[in-house]
Amino acid sequence: MIKAVVTGHSRGLGAAIAAELVTRGIPVLGLARGHAEIGEGMEQAVVDFGDAAALAAWLQGHTLSSFLAGADTVLLVNNAGVVSPVGPLAEQDPVAALRAAVINVGAPLALSAAFVQAAPQAERRILHVSSGAGRSAYPGWSVYCATKAALDQHARAVALDGDPRVKCVSLAPGVIDTDMQAEIRATPDAKFPLKQRFVDMKEGGVLETPAACAAKLVDCLLSKRFGHEAVDDLRNSAA
Structure with a gap:
């Protein structure tokens, strides 16, 4: 039996991933600040990944281990993330930078450790939703x-x-038509000089839909070659 945990499942790519997993008959525990209407096969817990103390308290509970119990293979998709603060260092809100570090790094690293320890008898697969921005x-x-x-x-x-x-x-999943992309396109040019590149991609119709990306991402997560490359690009792994 396979079970999956997906963070940031309440919208965008996270919602599409959760829906794709449920469609394939895989029970999902979604973790986010809000709820999503995905249907049967979906459990949800409200977790604010920007609040380190609240996340620590949640991880000390039994929700994760209880959900994963009985599974032969367990999946964790660390999808939740934020792009802000955007701008040169002299203009960044230090508190926003700290919150981004907790959401984008602290939370997935802590959850990964808790996830592995919560299902010691199962095969455990962890997928971090990264970005080309981590490599350039x-x-x-x-x-x-x-x-x-x-x-x-x-x-x-x-x-x-x-x-x-x-x-x-x-x-890295590629460029997807999500709220984060809308946020990027709304950023002032002075804060993000490369904004026009993202505007052009939207106007050129080259952004992938969350659903299409989620289907390929889940294929990758379930494939026999998962883990052969620790750092990968979905456009390569789907080839």
Whole structure:
């Protein structure tokens, strides 16, 4: 039996991933600040990944282990993330930078450890939703680039641990038509000089839908080759 945990499932790519898993008959525990209408096969818990103390308290409970009990294979999709603060260092809100670090790095790393420990007898697969921004630096995105790069390094280090029953992949999914993309396009040019590139992609119709991306991402997560590359790009793995 397979069970899955998906963070940031209440909208965008996270909602599409959760829906895709449920469609394939895989029970899902969704973790987010809000709820989603996905239907049967979906359990949900309200967790604010930007609140480290609240997340720590939740992780000390039994929701995770209770949900994963009885599964032969368990999946964790660390999807929740934020792009803000955007702008040069001199203009960044320090509190926003701290919150981004907790959401984008602290939460997935803590949840990954708790997830592995909660299902010691199962095969455990962890997928970090990373970004090309973790592999190439962009002006105005120092926080976002750094936090996504951290997920890549986490996956590489987990692979070096050598546990054959724990597989971790940091996967860049490509450019998807989500609220985050709308936020990027609404950013002032002075804060993000490369904004026009993202505007052009939207106007050119090249952004992938969340549903289409989610189907390929779940294929990757369930494939036999999952874990062969600790850091990967969905456009490569889907080829």
